[in-house]
Amino acid sequence: MDETGQPQSDKRRIDTMEELSVAIGVSRPTLSRYFQDPSSVRSSTSEKIRRGLEQVEYVPNFFATRMNRKSTGMIGVIIPYLNDLFFTRLLEGIEIAAMQAGFTVITQCSHSDPAIEARAAETFMSMSVDGALVAPLGNHSDFAVQERLNARLPFMLVDSRPSTMPSVDFVGSDHMQSTGIITEYLSRVGDPPVFLAMPRVNFNALERERAYIAKMQELGHEPTIIGTEALHPASHFEAHGSAVLDRCFSQGQFTDRSILCANDRVAIGALHAAAKHGLDPGRARRGGLRIAGHDDYPLCPFTTPTLTTVAQDVEAIGRVAVQRLVEKIRGENNAQSQVVQLLDGVLKLRESA
Structure with a gap:
């Protein structure tokens, strides 16, 4: 031994x-x-x-x-959070597709910090990775660094597409479609839903908010949006959803309404607030309160009640992004041949709505 x-x-x-x-x-x-x-x-x-x-x-x-190869056989990936199971699933899809294509994935996390995100991009350039996939923080990402990355090597955005990078290839969910189907469902089974938003730092949450407004107007309903400002500096996702609805429920607001949350983590916080106030959300329960989310977070089938949501095809997002990046690596990084691929979501009906 x-x-x-x-x-x-x-x-x-x-x-x-x-x-x-x-x-x-x-x-x-x-x-x-x-x-x-x-x-x-x-x-x-x-x-x-x-x-x-x-x-x-x-x-x-x-x-x-x-060292003597023109190709390093490496793909760099930047994700914004390590403690989010959505990005764990996305990274799994990317790694499996990359391995099948003969590449090794090197992962960096930006930890919600634009400076760390920029340093990760610089690291990939110094390592001469063959290409990079970035799930960006949003419009507060360092655009100059992303421009250098795009000029130096094949580069794609996944999951989130900031307005500062309109010409970069992108693979993600069609938020107009996915948010639209759950808004329409909630409007059909009860009163038109309220939208529980997030502070203005999450690009996808803003996309879903705009999609909610568009669908509500299409259906002839007045949009109602809450939670656009953080109640506490450190309240994100679950803590934000819980704090916003705790305040609303304390004032007797929205206790008998459908509430569509910007994502499932916010919705989990909303369920926590409902339980705190003795409310029992669900399509088969009395009182009219329904709570729904977006993403199909892995914990959704295990909440109480189980969470109705829209599933993003995370595995397909990872696979399609790698396939497109490999095409760019093996061909030309030609900005004129931009690809934007949006994948549909699927409604997941559970107990909460």
């Missing part, structure tokens, strides 16, 4: 390509070609290297094997 309690290998440990070259009996350039592409060396040499590697303990250096 070694010092960690794991079985000790009897294989000789090799730390460098030079040592491995001597141990196997082939030149270092031949080894380098083998690690880049085994089919690039003669079959007899490839078999000799394969047998030699079985006799030693050696892990090729990821970066060293790519």
Whole structure:
């Protein structure tokens, strides 16, 4: 056993390509070609290297094997939050699609900070990644850095499309369609819904707010929007939804209305406020209160009551974004051939509405 309690290998440990070259009996350039592409060396040499590697303990250096390539085989991804299961699912879809295409994903998180987002973009440029997928913070992202990124390498936006970057390729949800179908549903089964918005920092929430207004006007209803300002500086998502509706319910407002939340995390906070006030939202319950969200967050089937929402096709967003980025990597990063692909949402009817 070694010092960690794991079985000790009897294989000789090799730390460098030079040592491995001597141990196997082939030149270092031949080894380098083998690690880049085994089919690039003669079959007899490839078999000799394969047998030699079985006799030693050696892990090729990821970066060293790519130094002489025009391609690093890496795709950079920037997401805004680590504690959001939506982005966990999006990253999973991206990584699976990238692996299938033969690429390795390097992930950075902007932690809701434009300066960190800009530094992550600069890091990717310094690493010479083959391309980048960015889920941006919004219009407060550093546009100058994003412009440099787009000029230097194939670059795409996913999930969110700030107005400052209208010419960049984008894959995300069709918020007009997805918000429209749940607004129409809530208007059909009860009183026209109130929209529980978010502070003006979330681009997708603003898109859904505009989509809600458009659908309400189309249906001949007066839009009602609440929660556009943060009640507390640190209140985001669940805390925001809970605080806004706690205040409304305390004043006797909206206790018998349908409430459409900007996203599921806000809706989870809304459910918390309802429980605090002894309210029981749901399409099969008395009182008229209904609460719905958007995204189909993984926890939605496990809330009490389970949350009615609109599912984004997150796996497809990741897959389509990688497919398009790989096309750009293998072709030309031509700004004239812009692609904007919007995917439909699907209504998920559960207990809350």
